[in-house]
Amino acid sequence: MEKMPVRPADVMEIRPYQLLCLVCRLGRQNQEPYYFEEKLDELQKRIAANPFCVLKLRCDVESTFRFQNPGGADDTPEGKSFNRRRDLTVLQRLGLLPGAEVPACDLLRHLARPNVGIAAVRDICCFEHVTAPVWQGCRHGDSGNYERGFAKAIDVLMPGRDLATREACKKATADAMYQRRVLQIRPHHLLCMACFTANCRPGDNAPILEDNLYEAV
Ligand code: SF4
Numbered sequence: 478m479e480k481m482p483v484r485p486a487d488v489m490e491i492r493p494y495q496l497l498c499l500v501c502r503l504g505r506q507n508q509e510p511y512y513f514e515e516k517l518d519e520l521q522k523r524i525a526a527n528p529f530c531v532l533k534l535r536c537d538v539e540s541t542f543r544f545q546n547p548g549g550a551d552d553t554p555e556g557k558s559f560n561r562r563r564d565l566t567v568l569q570r571l572g573l574l575p576g577a578e579v580p581a582c583d584l585l586r587h588l589a590r591p592n593v594g595i596a597a598v599r600d601i602c603c604f605e606h607v608t609a610p611v612w613q614g615c616r617h618g619d620s621g622n623y624e625r626g627f628a629k630a631i632d633v634l635m636p637g638r639d640l641a642t643r644e645a646c647k648k649a650t651a652d653a654m655y656q657r658r659v660l661q662i663r664p665h666h667l668l669c670m671a672c673f674t675a676n677c678r679p680g681d682n683a684p685i686l687e688d689n690l691y692e693a694v
Contacts, residue, residue, distance in 0.1 A: 487530040488578065489523050491516070492551045493567035494560075496532070496584065497598060501617055503633055504625025509617070512553045521634065528582040528635045536564035536575050545576030556611045563615075566601045582635055589631050598623045647686050654692045662693065670694050 495513065499520055502511050511517060523530050535547040538561060552560040568575060571587055579587075588594050599605065603618025617623070638646070654660065673690040674682055684691040 487527050488533055489520060489530060490533045490535055491520060492536055493534045493564045497567060497595065497623060500626040500630045501623040502626065503630060504622040513551060524581045524634050529580050531578050532581050532584055533578045534568065534573060537561055538575050542575040553615065555613065555615065558611055563601060570595050585631060585634060596627055643686055651689055651692045654689055660693065666693065
């Protein structure tokens, strides 16, 4: 069987809070400026080009996680304590540790999970009760930008293929299958084929857009 070439991993290093800023920027209404816009542009471009690219979440913490510390070069101006807490809160809410490497598509889906994802930035980037100037929070915290961006993040950052593309792909792959003398399948595809036909009476089943099980049967 032909082996898939092993590609070197497409890895981009970001601070955890920058993933949220990417989502937040999608919801802005007046082109207000964001910190590290060029990095956010690159992040968005990398995800669009390859949703499986790996995001490495590094933050400015010490002790046993010093190994991954990128320093404070990407800190925003609210101060070190705020920057550290914001990054660590993002990681905690995502169930990740400093230095975690996760495919962008998984990370975004994780972020967007109903009820358990990060749907709002209150208590991460801004606070209801400001107890000291250092906890003033991000200038966009209460803008609603993140929450607006969150509602469309998956559709904008990882749009699926449109119907015409999927139909063209279906036709090309089904045609190719019918031309094969020998059909190469994975063993579990036998189960999928049985499952696909289980509830159909003879002559009842028909091709579907999502896969080529009908053609295999
Ligand atoms: S509120 Fe500020 S720090 Fe938080 S996601 Fe938006 S821009 Fe980033």
